[in-house]
Amino acid sequence: MLAYLLKRLLLAAATMFAILLVSYLLLRLAPGDPTKTGVLGQDAGGSLASDRTQLGVNEALRKKLHLDKPIHEGFIIWLQAALHGDFGTSATVEPGRPVTEVIMSRLPVTLRLNLLAILLTYLLAIPIGIAAAWKPDSLFDRSSAVTMFMLYSLPVIWVGLVPHAAALRGLLCAAGDLSGVCRIRRNRPLHQRQHD
DSSP states (O other): OHHHHHHHHHHHHHHHHHHHHHHHHHHHHSSSOGGGSSSSSOOOOSSHHHHHHHHHHHHHHHHHTTTTSOHHHHHHHHHHHHHTTOOOBOSSSSTTSBHHHHHHHHHHHHHHHHHHHHHHHHHHHHHHHHHHHHSTTSHHHHHHHHHHHHHHTSOHHHHHHHHHHHHHHSTTTTSTHHHHHHHHHHHHHHHHHHHO
16 A cells, blocks of 8 residues: 555656646747747837837846756756745736735635535435446446546536536526526416416
């Protein structure tokens, strides 16, 4: 058991390293200068004076992001900062705010949705699995297997988001086409009461 856990931890560390390496290489090896794209630097087009000012801003940004160093040196500096929790400042989501703060501000909602998805998965999977095992090779067994494989292919966050949205809207009226059906089912008794 300990050997298995150690193997999984090493695999997770190698996967994380590969993700960090690919992320860094995508920034460095992409065509063009990332400081001139308007994503990392501001596009100030126009006069010659603004072009000279923009060149100074771009050069300062290149030094700040260590883009002026060779790729391997820049990656080591970036990796050390990332391992200490410093992912830099956001350029697009909330410009100028530290990325760690942006992540932490969104983490509670992400955790809540993932926990809801996991809870829903177990609340559905265990009873359905028991019922399917009770009558093997039945229509219910086969249809539940197909349905569960389809649900398994959906992103976890989506599986958590749909019931969350449904709970906010009331019963299952948030599920697109079902909203019309829910309105009809809700309005029919009201319509019948009015005629009585």
